[in-house]
Amino acid sequence: MHIDIISVVPALLEGPFSHSILKRAEEKGIASVQVHNLRDYAVGKQKQVDDYAFGGGAGMVMMIEPIARCIEALQKERTYDEIIYVTPDGKTFDQPMANTLSMKQNLLILCGHYKGVDERIRERFITQEISIGDFVLSGGELAAAVIADAVIRLIPGVLNDETSALTDSFQDHLLAPPVYTRPAEWQGMDVPEVLLSGHEAKINEWRFDASVRRTKERRPDLLAKSGLVKGELKSNKQ
Known part of the structure; x- marks a missing residue:
């Protein structure tokens, strides 16, 4: 380009x-x-x-x-x-x-x-x-x-991890979920246990749920564009 x-x-x-x-x-x-x-x-x-x-x-x-x-x-x-x-x-x-x-x-x-x-x-x-x-x-x-x-940054080869851009906020009309890195415990605050489990399916499910919750809290206007059906949103009710 x-x-x-x-x-x-x-x-x-x-x-x-x-x-x-x-x-x-x-x-x-x-x-x-x-x-x-x-x-x-x-x-x-x-x-x-x-x-x-x-x-x-x-x-x-x-x-x-x-x-x-x-x-x-x-x-x-x-x-x-x-x-x-x-x-x-x-x-x-x-x-x-x-x-x-x-x-x-x-x-x-x-x-x-x-x-x-x-x-x-x-x-x-x-x-x-x-x-x-x-x-x-x-x-x-x-x-x-x-x-x-x-x-x-979206052009293939620009980012070291080409999948990174695909998981950014707004790519699927949802905000990105919370992210964590080491240490796993800091001043009494722990990383969600599921992220330490190594269970990919459960981690992906947690990230999706957290992404929907964050979007509902901060940018509810985006949900109409996300294509999520009521059943998928229901599990994320506060």
Whole structure:
């Protein structure tokens, strides 16, 4: 997979892609991320990428020309499966969306700034608009990093244990169950005995029940999407 990111502040993205899983993915040749400075496609001394909004009002708007030049230049290098604009009014990012994007080969992410981009950019180029939550950031860079991280870690070969991603929270519309490691007893607090039993079927049953209970307590809205029938939920009543 290759991900291109268009940013007004590319330095914000230096850290997330220089460490941990994302760096390992690039070193293995499984995925690569390249950040492009939008100002390189602007003209004039000031390399201006924003202007006042027609109709007035507070805030600036990202201009058409630099963005269009950048996207068109990148499209000459590769064909994109999705051109994504990260924006507060996009579709909320979730695990199923990450799963779908992880099966793509080339992604382009445009980071918004100011009051957003000229609407004509969205109409002409953007194939998918994504929000990472109902809040506003100063720019789309952190959102782009979140999306890239969530997507790249799902690609086979990125994680040391490829089954790990399949048991993450939200993969089956349930929260992950509690996890424990050594020591088995700490300050009077014991690890559930079943996890020490070595009985795989019972351990899996405990994890499923604990996952359902946690979801009912913390995110009951997810249960409707989980596909669980009443009989399966009944055994988890508090």
